Amino acid sequence: xxxxxxxxxxxxxxxxxxxxxxxxxxxxxxxxxxxxxxxxxxxxxxxxxxxxxxxxxxxxxxxxxxxxxxxxxxxxxxxxxxxxxxxxxxxxxxxxxxxxxxxxxxxxxxxxxxxxxxxxxxxxxxxxxxxxxxxxxxxxxxxxxxxxxxxxxxxxxxxxxxxxxxxxxxxxxxxxxxxxxxxxxxxxxxxxxxxxxxxxxxxxxxxxxxxxxxxxxxxxxxxxxxxxxxxxxxxxxxxxxxxxxxxxxxxxxxxxxxxxxxxxxxxxxxxxxxxxxxxxxxxxxxxxxxxxxxxxxxxxxxxxxxxxxxxxxxxxxxxxxxxxxxxxxxxxxxxxxxxxxxxxxxxxxxxxxx
Amino acid sequence: xxxxxxxxxxxxxxxxxxxxxxxxxxxxxxxxxxxxxxxxxxxxxxxxxxxxxxxxxxxxxxxxxxxxxxxxxxxxxxxxxxxxxxxxxxxxxxxxxxxxxxxxxxxxxxxxxxxxxxxxxxxxxxxxxxxxxxxxxxxxxxxxxxxxxxxxxxxxxxxxxxxxxxxxxxxxxxxxxxxxxxxxxxxxxxxxxxxxxxxxxxxxxxxxxxxxxxxxxxxxxxxxxxxxxxxxxxxxxxxxxxxxxxxxxxxxxxxxxxxxxxxxxxxxxxxxxxxxxxxxxxxxxxxxxxxxxxxxxxxxxxxxxxxxxxxxxxxxxxxxxxxxxxxxxxxxxxxxxxx
Ligand SMILES: Nc1ncnc2c1ncn2[C@@H]1O[C@H](COP(=O)(O)OP(=O)(O)OP(=O)(O)O)[C@@H](O)[C@H]1O
Ligand SMILES: Nc1ncnc2c1ncn2[C@@H]1O[C@H](COP(=O)(O)OP(=O)(O)O)[C@@H](O)[C@H]1O
Ligand code: SF4
Ligand code: SF4
Ligand SMILES: [Mg+2]
Ligand SMILES: [Mg+2]
Numbered sequence: 001x002x003x004x005x006x007x008x009x010x011x012x013x014x015x016x017x018x019x020x021x022x023x024x025x026x027x028x029x030x031x032x033x034x035x036x037x038x039x040x041x042x043x044x045x046x047x048x049x050x051x052x053x054x055x056x057x058x059x060x061x062x063x064x065x066x067x068x069x070x071x072x073x074x075x076x077x078x079x080x081x082x083x084x085x086x087x088x089x090x091x092x093x094x095x096x097x098x099x100x101x102x103x104x105x106x107x108x109x110x111x112x113x114x115x116x117x118x119x120x121x122x123x124x125x126x127x128x129x130x131x132x133x134x135x136x137x138x139x140x141x142x143x144x145x146x147x148x149x150x151x152x153x154x155x156x157x158x159x160x161x162x163x164x165x166x167x168x169x170x171x172x173x174x175x176x177x178x179x180x181x182x183x184x185x186x187x188x189x190x191x192x193x194x195x196x197x198x199x200x201x202x203x204x205x206x207x208x209x210x211x212x213x214x215x216x217x218x219x220x221x222x223x224x225x226x227x228x229x230x231x232x233x234x235x236x237x238x239x240x241x242x243x244x245x246x247x248x249x250x251x252x253x254x255x256x257x258x259x260x261x262x263x264x265x266x267x268x269x270x271x272x273x274x275x276x277x278x279x280x281x282x283x284x285x286x287x288x289x290x291x292x293x294x295x296x297x298x299x300x301x302x303x304x305x306x307x308x309x310x311x312x313x314x315x316x317x318x319x320x321x322x323x324x325x326x327x328x329x330x331x332x333x334x335x336x337x338x339x340x341x342x343x344x345x346x347x348x349x350x351x352x353x354x
Numbered sequence: 355x356x357x358x359x360x361x362x363x364x365x366x367x368x369x370x371x372x373x374x375x376x377x378x379x380x381x382x383x384x385x386x387x388x389x390x391x392x393x394x395x396x397x398x399x400x401x402x403x404x405x406x407x408x409x410x411x412x413x414x415x416x417x418x419x420x421x422x423x424x425x426x427x428x429x430x431x432x433x434x435x436x437x438x439x440x441x442x443x444x445x446x447x448x449x450x451x452x453x454x455x456x457x458x459x460x461x462x463x464x465x466x467x468x469x470x471x472x473x474x475x476x477x478x479x480x481x482x483x484x485x486x487x488x489x490x491x492x493x494x495x496x497x498x499x500x501x502x503x504x505x506x507x508x509x510x511x512x513x514x515x516x517x518x519x520x521x522x523x524x525x526x527x528x529x530x531x532x533x534x535x536x537x538x539x540x541x542x543x544x545x546x547x548x549x550x551x552x553x554x555x556x557x558x559x560x561x562x563x564x565x566x567x568x569x570x571x572x573x574x575x576x577x578x579x580x581x582x583x584x585x586x587x588x589x590x591x592x593x594x595x596x597x598x599x600x601x602x603x604x605x606x607x608x609x610x611x612x613x614x615x616x617x618x619x620x621x622x623x624x625x626x627x628x629x630x631x632x633x634x635x636x637x638x639x640x641x642x643x644x645x646x647x648x649x650x651x652x653x654x655x656x657x658x659x660x661x662x663x664x665x666x667x668x669x670x671x672x673x674x675x676x677x678x679x680x681x682x683x684x685x686x687x688x689x690x691x692x693x
Contacts, residue, residue: 078546079517187633188404217403217573219617223629244546247576247621274621288551290576291620294599297397297581300558303551305502307516 033102034205034238035067035090040099042085046312055312059085061262062099069205070236074249074270076285077259078308083242084128086259087208090240091125092116103206121151124199126192126228128211133195134183140167140194141179144201151202166197169234170227189220193227200231207232210242225252246289250274258282261309261319268346278348281320318351326352363434365534365567366392366415366454371428373414380638381424384410386591388428389663392535392584397561397568399578399599401614402588403634408571409459411588412537415569416456417445432534451482451531459539459571461524465512472498472508475526482531490530497526502556518549525553529560537569542577554580575618579603587611590634590645597669607671610646644674654683 042060047053059082067073075083088094090101092108101108103119111119127133134143144163153159164175170193172178183191192212199207209228213221229252232239241253249256250270257267258279266279277283288303290296304323309315315322321332331351340353373385384407392398400408413419415430429438437449455478458464466474475497476490485493495505501522512520521541528536538557542550558581560566572578578585582599587608595608606612616628632649635641643658644650650657656674664676674680 078548189633218575218619218627219403219614219630221629222617222619222627225619226629245619246547247619250621250624251619251626285547286621288547289621290551290580291622292576292579292603292615292618294579294582294603296579297558297583297599300555301551301580303548303555305552307518307549 031069033066034069034071034104036100036102037063037065037086037090038100038102039064040086040089040101041097042082042089042094043097044085058262058311058314060089061311061314063259063262063264064099065257065264065267067206067238067240070232070238071255072232072239072241072253073255073257074241074243074253075257075259076243076246076249078244080308080311081259082262082311083259084210087210087240087242091123091208092119117150121147121202122205124202124204124207126195126199126207126209126212129215131183131188131191131215134191136183139180139182140172140186143183143194144198147198147201162201166201169200169231170194170197172197187220188216189223192216192220192224196224196227196231200235203235204237206238206240208240208242211244212241213248214243214245221248228252246274246285247291258285261314262311263319263349265320265349266347269344272344272346276346278342278346278353279320279350280324280326280352318349328352363431364391365394365396365433366569367429367431368415369429369431371411371414371430372425373410373419373423374425375410375420376422376424377638382637383591383640384637385414386637386640388414388588388591388593390586390593390596392567392569394534395561395565395567396583397570397581398584398586398596399570399572399582400586400588400593401572401575401578403573403614405637406588406634407591407637408573408588409539410591412456412458412539412569412571415537416450416454417442418450418456447482451478451533453533454535454537455528455531455533456537457521457524457528457539457541460544461539461541462517462520462544465520465523467512469511470509471503471512471515471520471523475508475523475530478527478531493530494526497530498523500529500556500560501526502552518545518553521545521549521553522556525556529566535567535569537571539571540573541570543572543574550577551580557581575614576620587614590640591637592645592672593670594646594672595670597671601667601669607666607669607676608646608673609650609652609675613649613651652683654680656680656683 040060040063043056043058045053046055046057063086077083089096096109141163144166145159148159148162167175167178172193213224216224225248231237243249254270256270256273257264260281266273266282277286284304287301306323309319317333317335318337321327328351337349337351339347339349342348342353368388368390371385371388375382375384388411402408419426429436432453437445472491472494475494479485479490479493480487495508498505498508503519503522542553568581570578570581585597585599585602586593587595589610595611606615613630617630619627630649635645641647642660644661647653647657652675656679661672661674663670663672666676675684
């Protein structure tokens, strides 16, 4: 898409949108940042019955990163660390409490309803639980029709062609067999394919996949990850891959961000970060991740005990300090560490690298 | 852990265990002729994809049956004692909880919301062993220490606990009666990796220090290796391979087991994982020959017949490749690969 088309936004993007998905690579010469997240904070107000305001859940607390066109990034962290809140804010489902999000240099915070409608055509979303993602009373054809209708694709023949194309792309063939099926007639892996087809049908520039395979069996997991990777390459898609499973990130993304308690504690290029983790929390995540090996049963894993902190009153200083084996008294519990560059854009938010 | 009928017999022997369910679409052969043996202080893990019958096998062993049972047959021996022969009442009174306890799938979401967790852990002792409440509560606190729940949590309710803590409480409930064997159904699948690693550490400690025995059921193969002495692979209601963990993880024998292992993403290797084309068969009218045949890369003519269970160097594998017929096939396909 050219800058001109983008500027006109809603009115003429319709022409753009009705193009079949296969036109994508040739019409995408873009370079540079597609998405910029700047000092983003997403806080949820906590209300206690009868007391009113009772503090904030600091689900995302000062997160910044850039994502280029066609780039893949993984966001890794334990449940409750703020991954989904970050992603939902990027999708425009939550408002930033503070900070900015830019998509193609346009500030998301200021989007009108119409601009938001346009934005939704640019960003696809694959959610965590395929079993809850699809409306049970719609068949596959209806499910894939919806986004096209909302985006204003009026011609039924055009819609049908794009639905078929999308199903072929996620390898649900013969297409005729799947079009009339309802979600409960599909396996978990097939349901997730439909979710992906739906996310891809408007030919987005960015795909956000929130734990897209965590509910699936190992062999299906690989199938879906490969499919996502093939789509990413074919369409030069930018992808944010959210996961708690470190062992899958290498197959999928070039960059990785590790989140802990609402903050990004380490980021870098995937292979570098996994083979040379700097932050004690990342090191713990790696130590805790098993590969199938009978030797595992003979030893104990050296992992920190305890649980991630409350996001209402997070620990002062480094949020990992109560669990950290390298804790430096009077430093780690007093001052929040900044990002230290430990080499080639590999950043670690830890006082060990001051 | 008293009351053993024979000290020579293995802890648990399961023979020809069958559990079929009646449904509107036909009979579901969830467990269809399962055999395996478990020795004292051993952990056998049962791995397999969703729907292959792992939880049903656990239910069959513990006789926790739904209403729509169509067929429930076979034998299970606990230290040589045939427990399938016991009446339901006797089984409930002497075996379940007291000798074999279970942490069911999603146990952490099934705790009683209106009962303090300490009371819940004490309850099996009061119900199954007639212990006084004060004594049972003391024991509960002891179990909390063992599984890594802070002692003062005994007074809390389930909703006040994190998922990891609730899962530990469920484990404490299974441990409190000092059973011979604990069946764990997906004990860590819903938990974060650090919590998962901590709980696996705790299980290893309990196994080592208390001599506990485990059946660990999971689809998470990497995590299964944290506890496994032996591995049983289940496919479409049947066990297709059983063997020593050391050798299994090095070189699985059954084609399904090989594919399953190749599908596991690994953090410490750069080789891409593969996936298994197709899906497991329906357990209503499953194929009469080998149940893996339509997805198998090694299939040959003989596979249209149900494969026998072959013993090879102390490992059991249900596949025609390991018969005399199959040896030729294996050689043939090896030379083909080399060409
Ligand atoms: N009460 C029941 N009535 C009818 N069918 C059942 C019943 N319980 C289980 N099944 C079926 O039996 C088969 C095996 O189910 P089971 O729960 O044992 O699988 P599993 O291996 O534990 O799967 P998962 O990994 O998803 O927990 C499935 O096809 C399931 O739908
Ligand atoms: N709408 C909301 N209102 C209040 N708190 C929320 C809301 N959404 C998420 N949270 C809280 O924010 C924190 C981060 O949650 P989430 O972003 O879902 O984490 P993750 O996806 O990493 O598991 C959690 O403590 C969660 O309970
Ligand atoms: S800043 Fe201090 S407490 Fe935090 S991770 Fe680094 S060493 Fe540990
Ligand atoms: S019996 Fe035949 S089809 Fe079945 S796993 Fe063995 S080789 Fe494959
Ligand atoms: Mg989430
Ligand atoms: Mg199960």
